[in-house]
Amino acid sequence: MDELVDVTITAESADWLAAFTRELVSERLAACGNIVPAVRSIYRWEGDVSEDAEALVILHTRRSLVPKIIALTNDRHPYDTPQVLAVPVVDSDPDYRAWVLDSTDAE
Numbered sequence: 001m002d003e004l005v006d007v008t009i010t011a012e013s014a015d016w017l018a019a020f021t022r023e024l025v026s027e028r029l030a031a032c033g034n035i036v037p038a039v040r041s042i043y044r045w046e047g048d049v050s051e052d053a054e055a056l057v058i059l060h061t062r063r064s065l066v067p068k069i070i071a072l073t074n075d076r077h078p079y080d081t082p083q084v085l086a087v088p089v090v091d092s093d094p095d096y097r098a099w100v101l102d103s104t105d106a107e
Helices: 013-027 063-076 094-103
Strands: 004-011 032-045 046-062 084-090
Touching: 004 013, 004 063, 004 094, 013 032, 013 046, 013 063, 046 063, 046 094, 063 084
Parallel strands: none
Antiparallel strands: 004 046, 004 084, 032 046
């Protein structure tokens, strides 16, 4: 049984995330992406504490597809070190789970 995960990615631009999410869904690497257009990120970078406005996408996919999502993100993302985090889905509606699995490629 393939595990479901939510993958989060941040970027400076919600428009960039929308285009990237569209590509991932088209390639069946994600079933869906929910874009949050405005989040505030506070983080340590190169020895300093920084604070920036960013956008966030939450992708619904299979755990087996995460390496491909990471590789594509690293290839296309404008950041040197993009955030790509996969979080296991502990439980879900069975019909939604089936839809995610039907909408993504099995590895």
